[in-house]
Amino acid sequence: MRKRTPQRRAPKPQSIGPIQTFNVEGLTHEAKGVARLQGKVTFIEGALPGETVTAQVTKIGRRFDEAVLTHIIEPSGHRVEPDCQHFHACGGCSFQHLAREKQLSAKADWLQGQLRHLITTQPLELLSDASIGYRRRARIAIDHKNGQMVLGFRGKASNDIVAIDRCVVLTDKLQVIFHSLKQALSVNTLSTQLGHVELLEDTQGVSVLFRLISPVSTELEAVWEDWAKKENTALYWQAPKASRADVTTDKMRYYDLSSVRLKYHPQDFIQVNASMNQKMVSQALDWLKPSKQDVIMDLFCGVGNFSLPLAQQAQSVIGVEVQENMVEAAKENARLNGLDNVSFLAADLTKPVKNELLTQQITKVLLDPPRAGAFEFLDSLIKIGPMQILYVSCNASTLARDAEYLVAKGYRVLRVSLMDMFPQTSHVETMMLLQKKK
Numbered sequence: 001m002r003k004r005t006p007q008r009r010a011p012k013p014q015s016i017g018p019i020q021t022f023n024v025e026g027l028t029h030e031a032k033g034v035a036r037l038q039g040k041v042t043f044i045e046g047a048l049p050g051e052t053v054t055a056q057v058t059k060i061g062r063r064f065d066e067a068v069l070t071h072i073i074e075p076s077g078h079r080v081e082p083d084c085q086h087f088h089a090c091g092g093c094s095f096q097h098l099a100r101e102k103q104l105s106a107k108a109d110w111l112q113g114q115l116r117h118l119i120t121t122q123p124l125e126l127l128s129d130a131s132i133g134y135r136r137r138a139r140i141a142i143d144h145k146n147g148q149m150v151l152g153f154r155g156k157a158s159n160d161i162v163a164i165d166r167c168v169v170l171t172d173k174l175q176v177i178f179h180s181l182k183q184a185l186s187v188n189t190l191s192t193q194l195g196h197v198e199l200l201e202d203t204q205g206v207s208v209l210f211r212l213i214s215p216v217s218t219e220l221e222a223v224w225e226d227w228a229k230k231e232n233t234a235l236y237w238q239a240p241k242a243s244r245a246d247v248t249t250d251k252m253r254y255y256d257l258s259s260v261r262l263k264y265h266p267q268d269f270i271q272v273n274a275s276m277n278q279k280m281v282s283q284a285l286d287w288l289k290p291s292k293q294d295v296i297m298d299l300f301c302g303v304g305n306f307s308l309p310l311a312q313q314a315q316s317v318i319g320v321e322v323q324e325n326m327v328e329a330a331k332e333n334a335r336l337n338g339l340d341n342v343s344f345l346a347a348d349l350t351k352p353v354k355n356e357l358l359t360q361q362i363t364k365v366l367l368d369p370p371r372a373g374a375f376e377f378l379d380s381l382i383k384i385g386p387m388q389i390l391y392v393s394c395n396a397s398t399l400a401r402d403a404e405y406l407v408a409k410g411y412r413v414l415r416v417s418l419m420d421m422f423p424q425t426s427h428v429e430t431m432m433l434l435q436k437k438k
């Protein structure tokens with residue numbers, strides 16, 4: 001009988017080429033230096049434009065090679081010391097070695113490239129805030145190596161978990177709870193029963209969610225409830241195989257915007273950067289200028305992050321969201337904030353929508369889809385025919401695709417803004433205002 005060949009795992013990047021000297025000419029959107037050697041492009045992790053470096057080639061491809069920095073011969077004037085001691089190993093951030101203003105201009109250049117067919121005359125506006133201490137939510141991974149617990153994030157060069165002592169992009173309070181959690185887990189058996197841990201900070205305070213892979217004893221649960229009390233932290237447990245933590249109405253959480261309070265389940269989507277979220281909502285109001293003549297549709301509305309502030313100024317608002325529990329939370333949020341001119345509807349916007357949505361007299365639409373964009377809904381959007389569309393996007397390439405379609409169907413781009421929601425990382429968020437041509 002023939003022996004079965006063991007399945008090969010994807011090889012880890014290896015040091016396969018010689019160490020070579022490169023003159024770095026450009027920067028990719030993921031913050032890799034771009035250099036050319038005998039005409040072939042090499043992407044160099046850790047190198048910056050204008051630098052002369054040596055780098056180890058780790059992957060040789062048909063069209064380009066990949067390399068990691070080994071030594072900087074001539075540094076860039078824009079190179080800075082990373083704020084985080086884990087920057088070179090942790091995959092969470094990619095831009096900490098580049099001065100902030102250059103991070104922003106690199107993101108702006110990249111975004112302008114993505115939207116080059118759409119923004120020819122309009123200046124790219126910028127919305128930004130603090131560059132560290134901004135993350136109010138984080139998922140912490142757990143592993144065990146040689147009997148030792150490893151608590152942290154996925155690495156830059158591999159999927160392995162990198163042990164983290166302090167993560168400077170987390171809010172101050174999350175940094176404190178992370179430290180306490182790490183200490184407590186290192187002297188307790190719970191870590192062997194955890195899939196991951198979620199940290200969250202909102203107006204109510206800090207909370208920790210344990211995602212379990214096996215049931216915990218009541219004694220162990222009590223130990224952790226005591227820890228949480230001491231740390232002034234709310235604790236949530238997600239049972240093994242359960243899709244969500246079991247959270248009763250009284251254990252729902254909330255966060256505040258300047259004029260509304262929003263309740264949500266601790267595993268629901270909320271914007272990760274609280275102060276940028278406030279700025280983004282304010283900018284949306286400023287650009288859309290809702291008035292008592294406006295009937296506004298808020299698509300992909302979540303728990304009402306944009307819908308409620310819009311409803312405070314518009315004649316009425318209709319929010320649409322696929323998650324029924326979020327729609328329920330959004331309705332409750334309208335009630336709690338004393339707004340009776342906003343309604344919410346559960347619908348999957350990638351599928352054909354009910355006629356009742358298309359027959360409304362809508363003057364303006366705000367949409368904030370996930371990374372995949374909103375292409376399936378665009379024909380319906382054209383039928384609704386709002387005067388203005390405000391597109392909030394976390395993926396510039398799907399935004400470019402969708403906006404090009406809208407422009408082909410009679411809209412023009414009025415304003416575009418880069419929103420730096422995730423400083424130090426390569427993520428780019430965008431707001432675009434489109435106006436129906438007369």
Ligand SMILES: C[S@@+](CC[C@H](N)C(=O)[O-])C[C@H]1O[C@@H](n2cnc3c(N)ncnc32)[C@H](O)[C@@H]1O
Nearest residue numbers: 269300301302305321322348349350368369370
């Ligand atoms: C980027 S979040 C924005 C949420 C909200 N606008 C906010 O600022 O908090 C995208 C939202 O779209 C919802 N969503 C994802 N796929 C959807 C679909 N196919 N149809 C409707 N909503 C969807 C998600 O549940 C999520 O709440």
Ligand code: SF4
Nearest residue numbers: 084090092093167168
């Ligand atoms: S995600 Fe946190 S730990 Fe990782 S590099 Fe960024 S600041 Fe450091």
